[in-house]
Amino acid sequence: MQKLIKKLLILLIIGILFLPLIQQKYKLIKFKPLNGYYVINKKPDSLSLKTWFDESFQKKCSKYLDDNFGFRQPLIRLNNQINYTCFKQTEAKNVVVGKHDCLYEEGYILDYTGYNFIGTLYWDDLLRRAKLLQDTLKRAHNIDLIFVFEPGKASFYPEYIPDRYNPQNKTISNMDYLIAQTKKRGILALDLNSWFRSIKSTAPYPLYATYGVHWSTYGMFTAADTLAKFIEQQRHIDMPELNWEAFPVTNTLKDVDFDIEATLNLLFELPHLQMCYPKISFITKPNKTRPKLLTIGDSYYWAFISNQIVDSMYSGHQYWYYFTGIWPDIWTPKNISVELNLQQEIEKQDVILLSMTELNAFYGYWGFIEAAYDIYYPNQNHEEYDYIKQIAMNDIHFKRHHALALKYHTTVQKIVDAEIHNRKRIQQLLKQFSL
Secondary structure: OHHHHHHHHHHHHHHHHHHHHHHHHHOOOOOOOOOOOOOOOOOOOOOOHHHHHOOHHHHHHHHHHHHHOOOHHHHHHHHHHHHHHHHOOOOOOOEEEOHHHOEEEHHHHHHHHOOOOOOHHHHHHHHHHHHHHHHHHHHHHOOEEEEEEOOOHHHHOHHHOOHHHOHHHOOOOHHHHHHHHHHHHOOOEEEHHHHHHHOOOOOOOOOEOOOOOOEOHHHHHHHHHHHHHHHHHHHOOOOOEEEEEEOOEEOOOOOOOOHHHHHHOOOOOOOOOOEEOOEEEEEOOOOOOOOEEEEEEOHHHHHHHHOOHHHHHOEEEEEEEOOOEEOOEOOOOOOHHHHOOHHHHHHOOOEEEEEEOHHHHHHOHHHHHHHHHHHHOOOOOOHHHHHHHHHHHOHHHHHHHHHHHHHOOOOHHHHHHHHHHHHHHHHHHHHHHHO
16 A cells, blocks of 8 residues: 555656646646746757757757746746745846835936936036027927926835935935926926925825836826916916816726836735726817927826827827837837937927936936937037936946946946046146147
């Protein structure tokens, strides 16, 4: 009897070992696909002497088997669940688990705490151009160029930022400086970042979800309503209105309210707050004015499009994602300044929105201000500003500067200032030798 039991156990173990192969071959069980961007390695080409002896065939086979073995999805989710539950660690790139399980994208924290502050020289020159451009467009073409400072997860929930980022030692951030300087210089701007924080404790429904990186659906509709009223006030017009019909609350997260959680690829859904998903209609009577709108913005703005806000309230709408992609084909990089007649596109608008959150603040609106400024004020370059702009617009260069800032417990601004100082010294020496 004992021998029979041993044989059965051995057969059971062998059967378990063969299960992944059977699942890989026949796909007996269908599993929910993993979230996020990844590339599955394909089965290698036919074997040859060359690919065998240079080991490329073996390497491709290994990668293929790693990506295609049976039960891959649930095993990855199990591993991720163990790491998250036991160690508060994630496999998702740049995702930070804060206090009380509040999830952040790290870039929000780095800007809020001041690590990413790129410097006053950069912002002062950019805002000088922005003010001239804003005044010129309004005076000559009755176009309102409006800066929209979107809220950010870190500035909205600073109390949950992990202690290792030293949030108690926060210094000035790019968003802080932008908000302060636009007020000081009289630049037309809608500060949703500060406004969201001011109504944080009084809003009837959450403005941010614990596991989302963007504003909640309720927060987005609130922002859209506020933006429309702001534009109405600036242009003295009566636009279509959001009609708040109902405020259903549910435990089932939708839209962007779990966009970070989805990338974690866990086995079980995390416990969360109930969220509000307003039922909205639009009052669009014939006497309402729908201004022509161009938006240069980041991913916060997607929800305006997917919820029919721009189609219902504006006309001739264009969305230039990061000033490198044109909606809906945003993933195809374009040099908009070259491929389009930028001046013509600008001057046919009623309103141009420059909309970004703190995560993207250091980009400085992705080069749009400089490109538009050069149309109306050509040949007015600034060497130091152009050098800093190259750093801000190049992810590799900026990450290198950011790494140096973290290594030496300083800020990107101080690293850049030191580089500019050294560049000046080198240029002076070169002039001396040339003499």
